[in-house]
Amino acid sequence: MGVRWYSVVVDCHDVAAQARWWAETLGWRVVYESPEEVVIVPPHALDESRTIPVDERGPGLVFVPVPERKAVKNRLHIDLAPRAADDQQAVVAGLVRAGATEIDVGQQTDATWVVLADPEGNEFCVLSPRDS
Numbered sequence: 001m002g003v004r005w006y007s008v009v010v011d012c013h014d015v016a017a018q019a020r021w022w023a024e025t026l027g028w029r030v031v032y033e034s035p036e037e038v039v040i041v042p043p044h045a046l047d048e049s050r051t052i053p054v055d056e057r058g059p060g061l062v063f064v065p066v067p068e069r070k071a072v073k074n075r076l077h078i079d080l081a082p083r084a085a086d087d088q089q090a091v092v093a094g095l096v097r098a099g100a101t102e103i104d105v106g107q108q109t110d111a112t113w114v115v116l117a118d119p120e121g122n123e124f125c126v127l128s129p130r131d132s
Contacts, residue, residue, distance in 0.1 A: 005059045007039070008078075011066040012120050019063040021099060021119055025080075028061070038063045070121040073105060078124040079113070084131040092116065092126050 012018040019038035023030055029046060032039040041060040045052065082091045092114045096102060100116040105123060107115055113125040 004055060007058060007060045007062045008076075009062045009064060010122065011070075012063050012122075013065070013067075013069055014120070015063040015065050018118065018120055019061070022061055022063075025095065025098065031060070036065060074123045077122070079127050080124060081127045082129040084129050086129050088114065088126060088129055095126065 010018065010022075015035075015038045016033065019030060019033070019040055022028070023040045026040070026042070028040040028042050030038060031041050031046070039060055039062050041058075044056070045058070045060070080091075082088050092102070095116055099119040101121075103115050103117045103123065105115050107113070112128040115123055115125055117123050
């Protein structure tokens with residue numbers, strides 16, 4: 001039996017701010033918002049010009065409130081990949097201007113990825129440019 005990956009849930013302190021930061025970063029859209037949950041999805045999930053097969057609909061990101069702040073390194077993180085023609089350092093600089101922080105989680109100095117933290121401290125990586 002196969003199951004469909006539906007969403008990734010992100011515990012956070014300020015659900016609205018976190019969801020909007022990630023929506024802007026990814027170019028995604030907020031599709032549901034309440035004080036207890038904000039959901040963002042990629043724009044193709046909202047394409048009304050065609051019927052989107054179930055397997056192409058997700059995953060989305062769901063932001064839910066928790067009272068505590070992040071305290072330890074993530075066990076799971078998101079990798080972002082610039083397009084092949086993009087400059088990785090320019091992408092990183094733009095994310096830092098938007099509120100991310102460059103961090104060290106023990107990666108090698110010659111790593112082909114850059115580790116950042118979102119405004120609430122959740123780690124994610126910006127990979128080398130690629131189109132696949």
